[in-house]
Amino acid sequence: MSGFILIALLILVLSVIYQIARASEFATILRGEGRVQASTNRTIGWVMVIMFVAGMWGIYMCHEALKGKMLPVSASVQGEQYDFMLKITLIVTGIVFVITQGLLFWFAFRYQSTEKRTSYFYAHNNRLELIWTTIPALVMAVLVAIGLRNWLNITSEAPRDSQVVEVVGKQFNWIIRYPGADGVLGKRNFQLINNENNVLGLDTSDRQNMDDVVLENGEVHVIVNRPVKFIIGSRDVIHDVGLPHFRYKMDAVPGITTTLWFTPKYTTTQMKEMTDNPDFVYELSCDQMCGKGHYSMRGTIIVETPEEHAAWVAKQQPYLKGGQSPAPAPSAVDSTGGPAAKAPVESITKR
Numbered sequence: 001m002s003g004f005i006l007i008a009l010l011i012l013v014l015s016v017i018y019q020i021a022r023a024s025e026f027a028t029i030l031r032g033e034g035r036v037q038a039s040t041n042r043t044i045g046w047v048m049v050i051m052f053v054a055g056m057w058g059i060y061m062c063h064e065a066l067k068g069k070m071l072p073v074s075a076s077v078q079g080e081q082y083d084f085m086l087k088i089t090l091i092v093t094g095i096v097f098v099i100t101q102g103l104l105f106w107f108a109f110r111y112q113s114t115e116k117r118t119s120y121f122y123a124h125n126n127r128l129e130l131i132w133t134t135i136p137a138l139v140m141a142v143l144v145a146i147g148l149r150n151w152l153n154i155t156s157e158a159p160r161d162s163q164v165v166e167v168v169g170k171q172f173n174w175i176i177r178y179p180g181a182d183g184v185l186g187k188r189n190f191q192l193i194n195n196e197n198n199v200l201g202l203d204t205s206d207r208q209n210m211d212d213v214v215l216e217n218g219e220v221h222v223i224v225n226r227p228v229k230f231i232i233g234s235r236d237v238i239h240d241v242g243l244p245h246f247r248y249k250m251d252a253v254p255g256i257t258t259t260l261w262f263t264p265k266y267t268t269t270q271m272k273e274m275t276d277n278p279d280f281v282y283e284l285s286c287d288q289m290c291g292k293g294h295y296s297m298r299g300t301i302i303v304e305t306p307e308e309h310a311a312w313v314a315k316q317q318p319y320l321k322g323g324q325s326p327a328p329a330p331s332a333v334d335s336t337g338g339p340a341a342k343a344p345v346e347s348i349t350k351r
Contacts (some may be wrong), residue, residue, distance in 0.1 A: 045109040052105035056098075071244055072275050075282065075303070076262040079247030081150045089143060154248065158229035158261035165220055166231040167284075168200060169239030169252040172293035174218035174284060175199055180211020180318060185231070193235065200235075202320060214319035218284060218299025222264055223309045229261040240288035243301065245271075249287050264303045271303075 074080050113119065166177040166185055177200060179185045186202060186209025193201035199216060202209045222228045232241050232252045239252040241260075250260045272280045284299035304312065 041112040041114065045112040048105045048108045052101065055101075072271065074245075074247050075266050075271060076246040076248070076264055078150075078154055078262045081153070082247040085143075085146050085150060088146065092139060092143070154260050154262065158259070159227045162227040162229040162261055163223055164229050164231065165222065166200075166233070167220070167241055167252070168233045168235055169241070169286065169290070169297075170199070170235040171237065171291050172286075172297040173216065174220075174286075174297070174299040175235075176215040176218065176220050176299070177319075178213040178215075178221075178313075178316075179208075180213065182208055182211060184208045186210070186212055190235075204320060210320055211318045212320070213316045220284060220299060220301045221309060221312055222301060222303055223306055224264050224267045224270075224303050226306075227261055227263045229259060232258045232260070237290050238288050239286050239290050239297070242285035242287035243282075244285070245282050246301075251288065264301075267303045267305060267308075268301075 074083050111117070164179055164183070164185065168175040168177070177185060186206040188201045189203050190201050192198055192203065200214060202212065202214075230241065230250070232250055233256070234252040234254040236254060238254070240249055241252055242249045243262075246262050246264070248260055248262060250258050252258065266274065268280070268282060271282070272278055282301035282303060284301055286294060286297035290297065
């Protein structure tokens with residue numbers, strides 16, 4: 001019954017709209033098409049002006065409402081360049097937006113069709129074509145050059161004294177590996193991967209694996225003011241290492257190793273004070289839809305002083321110590337997207 005009523009109401013509304021259109025058409029004939037069109041144009045012109053003013057006011061109010069609610073200052077040295085690039089881009093595109101939209105709405109109002117004004121067909125002007133093609137092209141070239149410079153910077157070879165951390169994506173959590181006292185990550189073989197005691201497929205014949213530390217809880221410990229190099233990979237599908245506070249992201253692709261490096265500027269404790277948020281954490285997110293458990297694929301970055309990091313390292317155990325691996329940490333969902341089994345958390349190495 002309700003469906004019939006809705007269909008009847010829809011037919012009634014369409015009938016009313018049709019009758020209004022017919023009445024408007026008859027009124028135009030009776031009053032004179034030119035006068036009605038001129039009146040309509042004036043109304044539309046003023047509506048365009050009101051929409052422009054309201055739109056600009058809305059943009060300003062949104063900016064004011066979101067001020068202070070965005071990400072804090074860049075937490076990495078290299079991220080400052082990205083903030084600068086974003087600022088330049090917003091300034092340039094903002095100026096272009098205001099000019100072009102202002103002219104668009106002004107022309108619609110100022111040069112509306114009237115009984116005394118007719119349209120003028122302006123066929124072509126080589127000078128104008130050259131100006132509005134060349135200038136945007138040059139501006140875009142500059143913006144692209146800035147972006148390429150920053151991209152080449154983060155993907156270049158990391159400084160020799162960089163801390164090395166391997167980050168491997170897996171549905172649906174991050175596996176973190178640190179080199180041990182030798183400072184070298186051992187070899188991996190995907191054919192050796194199993195979820196019981198070798199989640200990364202560490203090659204036990206490689207002695208450099210014997211002191212490596214592996215964490216399955218997605219917790220990354222790095223040192224403030226020291227470059228850190230992320231060696232990124234994936235065990236299954238494409239993931240994406242998202243580091244919003246450091247202004248970084250990089251794909252984690254199965255079968256391909258990607259890298260990035262950055263220098264943390266503030267410890268987690270400092271950022272808690274700067275944001276006045278005692279619960280603040282640096283987030284390691286997956287920025288690529290990777291399955292139905294994607295929402296839960298989240299890790300944390302803990303930025304520490306050298307002393308704090310040394311104390312943390314001293315508590316870690318090699319993953320392959322004694323031929324046994326620590327049990328995997330609990331995860332929000334397992335590889336099928338269902339609830340993961342609970343397991344004790346233990347993991348990682350000396351650096």
